[in-house]
Amino acid sequence: MIRRMKPAVIRKSVFLSVIFLTVAFGLSSLAAQENLGKGRINGTVVDENGNPVEGALILVESLQTTTKLEGKSDKKGHFAVAGMGTGMWRITASKSGYTSSSTEMYVRQLTTNPPITFTLKKVTGLAALTTDETSMKLFDEGNKLIEAGQYDAALKVFEEFMTKYPQIHQVRLNIGTCYLKKEELDKAEAEFKLVLEKTVEVYGDYKKDPAASLRALSGLGEIYLKRNDLDTARKYFTQALEISPEDEVAAYNVAEILFSHQNIDEAIRYYEMAIKIKKDWSKPYHKLGLAYLNKGDYEQALVNLRKYLEMDPNSPEAPQVKSIIEAVEKIKK
Structure with a gap:
């Protein structure tokens, strides 16, 4: 004879089944999302000469999810990282003072994964x-x-x-x-x-x-x-x-050094060299005008200072240059 379950018992059984299915589905989704598992990788980190590199960071990144795992190389350069699920992973070895190195591999959980050797080149200079x-x-x-x-x-x-x-x-x-x-x-x-x-x-x-x-x-x-x-x-x-x-800045800088030491004629030669290399650069005209002014050549001083103002009328030095021009013009009269 078939016995009928009480409605309360039926409801409780259905409820527990739903809970079980929900939890099972949630765990399955979580595992798939994180791609975690029993997979394990190992290997060695060495430098260009084959010497072990201690303390290299081993970053293991899933190419299917956002999961990341880390490890470090020991004194012998050996490392091991566990906890990966089956699938494609990117493994990167890095250490300050060295170029990083990476590889991608298919990680398995039920068989041994091949060892990896990273060669890090020392960065110099x-x-x-x-x-x-x-x-x-x-x-x-x-x-x-x-x-x-x-x-x-x-x-x-x-x-x-x-x-x-x-x-x-x-x-x-x-x-x-x-x-x-x-x-x-x-x-x-x-x-x-x-x-x-x-x-x-x-x-x-x-x-x-x-x-x-x-x-x-x-x-x-x-x-x-x-x-x-x-x-x-x-x-x-x-x-x-x-x-x-062909470096106008180099010529200008030499002129500046010479001018600061009151070697006026030499400074003029290098200012003119800077202008010859780059005629549309206003700065040398300004200093060339001042150099001629120091030499007492008012005509050439005015020519170059006016040229500077023509090329760069809104520069911060423009008001001062205008004042100098006015003063020189008065002296010439």
Whole structure:
């Protein structure tokens, strides 16, 4: 005989079934969404010479979901990460001071996955600097100290920087600049010459690193101006411009150095060189006019100052230039 269940019992059974199905479905969806499971990967991280890289971050990312897992390499460069579901995963090995390396692989849960070997290349020189935020901040701090005239403090910062990145010889330009501003000319000269030596050692030619070579040669030129050795200064300035003969800024900067040391005729030559390279640049006309004014050549001073105003009438210096022109015109009368 078939017995009928009571309505309350039926309702309770249906309710429990619904709960069970809902929970089961939810767990199934969650597992699918997270793509977690029993999958395991392992491998080794080494450098270019095959030496183990300790402390490399191993980032494992599902290509099907947003799930991410992490691990670290040990002293022998070995790593292992577990918890992956079946499917495609991207594995990336990275460490500060090295280029990162990644691969994609199909991870299985029921069989052993093949080991992975990552080779990380050590980043050197200026490229290494850009990957190190702390050192970049240190470098910027040193430059700000130079701008503020705090040369001793700047030297400490750059020397600290050099202990970490001795291969970045370009930083010696900043050290040389500090010594130059402090009038410690022998030390400044040593730093600028070291930059040139390292440039040839690394690149084989000054022109392969024109920015650093230009600054070093210009710095040496300024040192010899301070020593009142115009012939040697001229030699270095000439070398500087041979590196960048079409660089109007380089010619202008040399002129500025010469003008600041009251070598007016030499300054005029380099201002005119800057204008010859780039005729539509107003700045050299302004300084060329002032240089002629210092020389007492009022006619040429007016020609260049007027040209400057014609080219850049709304510049911040325009009111002062107008006043100078008016004063010179009165003197000429």
